[in-house]
């Protein structure tokens with residue numbers, strides 16, 4: 001895609017009300033842009049907030065169970081214990097595919113099998129570059145993920 005096409009696409013996406021990380025997520029889908037290879041592709045909004053979710057909402061229902069997770073705004077948010085949540089980027093450090101999930105108490109990329117522990121440290125060859133772990137804070141029922 002050349003520069004003017006990118007601008008046109010940007011305008012189009014803006015008209016749809018898509019911005020920030022979500023916009024980048026659209027750009028990165030199926031793209032081979034080098035900027036999509038890692039978490040630097042994520043641009044937080046002015047507050048640095050990547051995701052904010054009400055833990056009592058239906059969207060957050062997978063988080064009621066230890067081992068459950070959700071994916072939103074290029075963030076994978078997992079409930080790793082009764083008291084702890086961990087958030088990482090959905091974009092794999094191996095080849096930039098947005099296929100990170102949480103399973104067996106670790107983060108896993110379904111593309112080529114990269115595995116990362118809860119601290120973001122790679123556990124096998126494809127995961128050797130590690131994965132970005134975000135900050136998680138909870139206030140009342142609101143959970144917020146920041147860069």
Ligand code: FES
Nearest residue numbers: 092094095109112
């Ligand atoms: S892109 Fe995730 S393992 Fe290859």
